Amino acid sequence: MLVLALDTATPTLVAGVARWSPESVQLLAERALPSGNRHAELLTPAVREVLAEAGVRMRDLDAVVTGLGPGPFTGLRVGIVTAAALADARDLPVVGVCSLDAVGSGARSVVTDARRKEVHWAVYGPDGARLAGPGVDRPEDAPVTDPVLGDVRFAERLGRDVTAADVTTAGLLRAATPQLAGDVPRRPLEPLYLRRPDAVPPAARKAVSQP
Amino acid sequence: MTAAQPLVLGFETSCDETGVGLVRGQTLLSDALATSMEEHERFGGVVPEIASRAHLEAMVPTVHKALSDAGVGALDVDAVAVTAGPGLTGALLVGVAAAKAYALALDVPLYGVNHLAAHVAVDELEHGRLAEPSIAMLVSGGHSSLLLVPDLTQDVQELGRTIDDAAGEAFDKVARVLGLPFPGGPPIDRAAGEGDRDAIAFPRGLTGPGDAAYDFSFSGLKTAVARWVEARQRAGEPVPVADVAAAFQEAVVDVLTAKAVRACRDHGVDHLVIGGGVAANSRLRALAQERCDAAGIVLRVPSRRLCTDNGAMVAALGSRLVEAGVTPSEIDLGADSSLPIDVVSR
Ligand SMILES: [Zn+2]
Numbered sequence: 384m385l386v387l388a389l390d391t392a393t394p395t396l397v398a399g400v401a402r403w404s405p406e407s408v409q410l411l412a413e414r415a416l417p418s419g420n421r422h423a424e425l426l427t428p429a430v431r432e433v434l435a436e437a438g439v440r441m442r443d444l445d446a447v448v449t450g451l452g453p454g455p456f457t458g459l460r461v462g463i464v465t466a467a468a469l470a471d472a473r474d475l476p477v478v479g480v481c482s483l484d485a486v487g488s489g490a491r492s493v494v495t496d497a498r499r500k501e502v503h504w505a506v507y508g509p510d511g512a513r514l515a516g517p518g519v520d521r522p523e524d525a526p527v528t529d530p531v532l533g534d535v536r537f538a539e540r541l542g543r544d545v546t547a548a549d550v551t552t553a554g555l556l557r558a559a560t561p562q563l564a565g566d567v568p569r570r571p572l573e574p575l576y577l578r579r580p581d582a583v584p585p586a587a588r589k590a591v592s593q594p
Numbered sequence: 595m596t597a598a599q600p601l602v603l604g605f606e607t608s609c610d611e612t613g614v615g616l617v618r619g620q621t622l623l624s625d626a627l628a629t630s631m632e633e634h635e636r637f638g639g640v641v642p643e644i645a646s647r648a649h650l651e652a653m654v655p656t657v658h659k660a661l662s663d664a665g666v667g668a669l670d671v672d673a674v675a676v677t678a679g680p681g682l683t684g685a686l687l688v689g690v691a692a693a694k695a696y697a698l699a700l701d702v703p704l705y706g707v708n709h710l711a712a713h714v715a716v717d718e719l720e721h722g723r724l725a726e727p728s729i730a731m732l733v734s735g736g737h738s739s740l741l742l743v744p745d746l747t748q749d750v751q752e753l754g755r756t757i758d759d760a761a762g763e764a765f766d767k768v769a770r771v772l773g774l775p776f777p778g779g780p781p782i783d784r785a786a787g788e789g790d791r792d793a794i795a796f797p798r799g800l801t802g803p804g805d806a807a808y809d810f811s812f813s814g815l816k817t818a819v820a821r822w823v824e825a826r827q828r829a830g831e832p833v834p835v836a837d838v839a840a841a842f843q844e845a846v847v848d849v850l851t852a853k854a855v856r857a858c859r860d861h862g863v864d865h866l867v868i869g870g871g872v873a874a875n876s877r878l879r880a881l882a883q884e885r886c887d888a889a890g891i892v893l894r895v896p897s898r899r900l901c902t903d904n905g906a907m908v909a910a911l912g913s914r915l916v917e918a919g920v921t922p923s924e925i926d927l928g929a930d931s932s933l934p935i936d937v938v939s940r
Contacts, residue, residue: 421928423687423928423929424926424927424928425926426691427691427694427695427698427925427926428926430695430698431698431925441698441699456643456647456684457646457683457684457687460646460647460649460650460684460687460688460691461687461688463650464649464650464653464688464691464692464695465691465692465694465695466695467653467654467692467695468653468654468691468692468693468695468696468699469695469696469698469699471654471657471658471668471696472668472695472699472700473699474668574647574650576647580641580643580644580647581643582637582641582643582644
């Protein structure tokens, strides 16, 4: 099965094309771009590039996989809506996975930047299954255990060593395998926001004129 | 309609409406819309993060509705157009990313277009080719602009704009003062129908001899209305809501129409197009018609449904750009929250 995978939940945008089977993943092309806030500009060109490099046309694809976060909202939505639209245009199945599941493998904890001096975190057991998370907390309060993978800038506040690691195409496909294989139903393509929108109803209107 | 005319899919997500429309040539085929307005009501204004979340949820279903209403398939689409600005960045980006993905997947050209120019273009779907040059006045909750349009595909010039609140914002704020619901345009229009527009003399902003001829200001008017209402309330007198609404509405539409007609006269232009959500206001439509008739100006106003933000307006402009042979956008197109009006497409 030819699969396009993408993720915009972290400052490194990922797009890749792979040949997937329940037993193995053969990576055909991948881009990992440090893109900060420029996911919207860079994602579609990256998708086009990996397709060209892999010699795969849109019409050859069998499925699209996307990370659902958690991650900064604006970039996250760019990735998810791109995956949804690419798949819809070609009538392909689209599979969403927790982006943290796509960082590293086996027993580990993963932390990524949640902004506002907080981290997104998750904890995985020896078989790679997620035991806790995804959550969003101050690094000091994140219940992670060694080894920790992800964003090394949080090592000091975590009080632990952090090994640099990013979302990868192989990681996305590994996380998507139960859904791609049809072992579990496909989850709805809903972003893992983990936070409510910042919005408060206005207080009672103040008079503009002084009594 | 001939097969040679391009089928254009248009996306609009600059504020709270998720709009997807299909146009063939200048023929409107469908105009699917989802809105998050109800979710913003209790906040008294559009909350960008809530709007962006709603755009993502609504996007694919709205595309499906547009395609099925038009009776076409995605693979029939010849070009994709999308609002690239101005608007709320996070909201714009959902539409831009979706449009780019459809364009890439369908292997068709992409046009990132200016939201304001699209408000002008939509009138062509109902009233045929725009006279060029035309004067265009766009009034909504987000914008109030007076434009000179020598060529809708590549030459749109700003004559004036609001220096403070947008016209629609003034309606929202005055509605709040009067205890009417958000958005304020429709309830004020309704209340004003029962009131006397000459009951209270509210100020007309920027209409003095030395003031900018084509700029607007509604902040002073809004404050004047609030002061007037508060004075009644302090005196323990009832507030004549219908009269206040009518007099306020008259002050807004008097200035808008006077400046639009003046812009036509000053530039020797005999066609005026009015668009944007406030163009749905019944008094604005009536007074504009009266003044244009007196001045020998042809007035064009789209039907109410097409005045507010929608995807068909973007498709309409996209269709014009295809026809004019304008170079499509690059695939690295982004969103520009303050895209200047002289950039029709990018
Ligand atoms: Zn608008």
